[in-house]
Amino acid sequence: MKKLLRQVIDVDGQIPQDDLLKNFIQFSQSEVALADEEDREIWDYVKNYAVNYSALPTATSIRDYLERHGELSTIDRLEEIEAVRKTYKNSDYENLINQAVREQKDQEMHVVLKTAAQILFDGLTIKKRRENVTYQGHRGAMNYILEKADSMLTADGGVKTKSNIVLDTTEAREEFDRVCAASRQTWGVITGLRDIDQVCRGIKAGEMWTHAAFTGELKTTFAMNWVYRAVFLLQYNVYYLSLEMPVDQIRRIIYVMHSNHPKFQGQGWPTLTYRLIRDGEDQEGNPITEEQKEFYHHIINDIEENRGKSYGNFIVRSPDEEVTVPRLRQDMEITHKQTPLHMCVVDHFALMKPENSTRNYYTDLNSIVRDTKRLALSFNNGERIPVLGLLQINRNGKLEASKNEGVYKMQALADSNEAERSSDVITTTYLDNDLRANNSAKFGCLKNRDNPHFLPFTANIDWGTRYLYNDYVSAGSDHVMLGANSREDMEQIIEQDMAQHDGGS
Secondary structure, three states, X not given: OHHHHXXXXXXXXXXXXXXXXXXXXXHHHOOOOOOOHHHHHHHHHHHHHHHHHOXXXXXXXXXXXXXXXXXXXXXXXXXHHHOXXXXXXXXXXXXXXXXXXXXXXXHHHHHHHHHHHHHHHHOEEEEEOOEEEEEOHXXXXXXXXXXXXXXXXXXXXXXXXOOOHHHOHHXXXXXXXXXXXXXXXXXXXXXXXXXXXXXXXXXXXXXXXEEEEXXXXXXXXXXXXXXXXXXXXXXOOEEEEEOOOOHHHHHXXXXXXXXXXXXXXXXXXXXXXXXXXXXXXXXXXXXXXXXXXXXXXHHHHHHHHHEOOOEOOEEEEOOOOOOOHHHHHHHHHHHHHHOOOOEEEEEOHHHOOOOOOOOOHHHHHHHHHHHHHHHHHHHXXXXXXXXXXXXXXXXXXXXXXXXXXXXXOHHHHHHHHHHHHHOOEEEEEEOOHHHHHOOEEEEEEEEEOOOOOOOOEEEEEEOOOOEEEOOOOEEOOOOEEXXXXXXXXXHHHHHHHHHHHHHHO
């Protein structure tokens, strides 16, 4: 446990406070059990400090507290924790927690089975509340195992899959304390588009977000922009199921999109476009210049140098066979064991195969959407995961939106009424000739289960790199630039903007 506790204590500034807070959230949300009294005392101090100061304590402040209370044995344990030199954050710390939970669950299961064997052969009387309960024989052993099953059935990270919520007051209190201690760390995966994040504050585990649009009207482009920011600014790991584009095409899109990263601002690099990198010449037939070649190599080197450090992982699957939701779940959960996943994108619903086809397009599509929502809620034995699914809007819906200034109505999703029921959020993009000419697109909101609807807004798009932006970013002379160059900068911009928005509403 000392390795886990080391990652939530500030020892000589080796782990930045934002990363300490992220670690604190992961640790406090898990069901890691601290067996030693000294570890529990240190963890209690860390929790109270985080709630009161929205920061994690230094080892010195913990030691001062323990010395004032004469806890000499706990001071010795703190020194052992400080001596741990290796530090963990993000997915590495998540892996560490998951490993600890698995080991504890294995030990608990061993005890349960050992006790069940004792009941089977000898019987056992256990005091429960105000009475003694006697278990005997095979029925008693089975009842004992079933009673213990609920507490055993958690995901690797410790998320409950069954509970009596009126008995969860301690957990509810701890959950609220976490929100107060580190509010920004409780957001979901944000899009990077101000008008959306201002209201939704990201997609959270267990939620299914459906983004719908007519053919060729930025469904995939919106998803790619969201994933790019999640991986390259927010350091998340994303799984992308692409049923329309091969891996190399997606890779080119993302690498060209990376040319807009603010770290390249002011360095004098030339403008890149997707077509230039794909064909070696631009749309006018002008060949790629030596300076553009150098810049693209520089982009590749930057990704290579920062993978696993400043950037997360972008795992793309472009299968050569039909994919069902159970098959998708299987591949994701295998991947999750090696690289903890924080978001999934399905591009798109209608191209998946239903588990049991009825040969009716509408029935099968509804089945796929419903199964995808179950995937979001039950991924990895109830650990849950956010899922963004893309959906095609029908022609009638497009015609109606054209009469309504680009704002869709729910009838546009008539091909899949299950999307209306199962989705937590439904967003749309709309394009017409005027919007295309002005390098912009119209965004709308049809559903937002846990928040108000955001108002329709127009975002800009750099067609050469497929980069979407609005108030977080500005158009530079050579590049479209983000308004932030790190996770912390981006979240602070959003937080400040939301504070201004709330104050003016």
